[in-house]
Amino acid sequence: MAFDSLPIDGDAIVCRGVSKTWAEGTRRAHEALRDIDLVVQPGEFVVFLGPSGCGKSTLLYLISGLETVTGGDVRFFGDPVTGPSPDRSLIFQETSLFPWLNVWQNVSFGLSLRGDPPAARKAVAEQALRHVGLVEAMDKRPDELSGGMRQRVAVARALAMRPKVLLMDEPFAALDVQTRQKMQDFLLDVWRDSGASVLFVTHHIDEAVALADRVVVFSARPGTIKAVVPISLPRPRDQFSREVERLRIDLTELLRDEVDRAFAEQEGLARTA
């Protein structure tokens, strides 16, 4: 079956000394990340937390293979990352579904590129949509769905490719607070069933505490890893418990200076623009 646990050995992702300078060697050179060391285990849920502009998305794109490092290297189960792969699915804040395809055709689009026959594609899409609670919507068009449902279709589309790693770039940022919390619960269920590792970018402390096995806290740009905070509390986590409150305070303290630095830098950039 498509969602049986994945046969996986070794570290899912290893970043060693990863750096990224945009437009390196030009007058517009812009250092986004410096010397990132990070190891992610199979099935682990890791959240990247930090102020806007500290390089969280950049690191996700380097791991996806959509962008290339300017220093260090990224490995996926031991192999160097040299380009994008369906094994490492990326989900963005704004979902881009094809408006002229229905839900199941959108979900199975990657399989059609691979040349799978329609009946097989539909079966995989149905299974992926069952995982995200949207099997009833298989034949609907994207514009008939709410924002939360569209993001669930995006998750189903990623799952249909059976990724070993799901890369999520603030996937719920455009949703209202209540829908976002529902989506977090939903994502935790999907993640448990899939056996995949999740790397999830956010600047919301509450979201990090609700989701993560480990929170990777970034410094302001150039992004470095300031701290790694493991969270072993069982899920679903009671957001009003003393332990969660403690974590929230600790993460707020860790972020405070970085947010001030990021703010000062952005003001400086605005003055020189």
Ligand code: ADP
């Ligand atoms: P975050 O996800 O933490 O908000 P980003 O990774 O998006 O941060 O950006 C880190 C820095 O790199 C920012 O200063 C941003 O302006 C810059 N940056 C991001 N993408 C590009 C790009 N394609 N070209 C040039 N600079 C970029």
